[in-house]
Amino acid sequence: MRPAHPYAGRRAVLATMHGKEAAIRAPFRDGLGLDVTTPDHIDTDVFGTFTGEIRREKGIKETAVAKARLGMALTGLSIGIASEGSFGPHPEIPIIAADMELMVLIDDERGVVLSEALISEETNFAHIEIEPDSEMDAFLARVKFPDHGLIVAPNMPTHSEWSFIKGIVEKAQLMEAVKAAARHSSDGMAFVQTDMRAHLNPSRMCVLEKLAEQLVDRLKMLCPSCDAPGFGRLDVQRGLPCGYCGTPTRWVKAEIFGCESCGLRETRDRSDGVQVAKQENCPACNP
Ligand SMILES: [Zn+2]
């Protein structure tokens, strides 16, 4: 029998106030035997909100780490998990919207901070500027309302103390919110946007579940030296030699695997078996 994973039977805290445990608990339980719990009271909005009332001061990874650390401080657990998302044009296909998610796991016993990232086009991220009582069925279908929530605000707010109406999941409520917001907008229009908070966005929950599975797969790999979870590819080494003249190219030559806990590093040949670069990619043969 295989020895149990080091996290089997352990508890970890997931820092969320938006129900992310619905997507994240099962992969960690089924894959590692790790029990993911959430703190009773945690305010992750202090690290920034999607609607911008509170700006995210730090980078995505730093923010996720800070959230996980807050969860660990509240519960006293030594393993913490958190995720952070951002939405916008797809980095490779800018005409479509993308959900960019990052998930971190901190293990203070082993001194490890692991992160995995995922970019998905499976998102309803969108917005519209509309007048009250105007036709918006096509938009509502596209953003998968009412299974997915919406947020309404004045398009051009006439005063600064207006607050967003969030978490709208009913048509009547939406129509009222649009009317109210338009009254407080100098152009008479409301700004309707998708609510990207996980508990109101099943599309995002699916992406988070996939990312949790990806992080679990990484954690299944144990360090050959110290047994810490999360042994994996940390970097690449460039300089794949030209197949004709041997000159190093900018193509990847080797992959560097390692363990963040004990510092072990292993240089491995490319996993696809490619050993030389094509002559057309060589700076000497094809400058
Ligand atoms: Zn060459």
Ligand SMILES: [Zn+2]
């Ligand atoms: Zn190690």
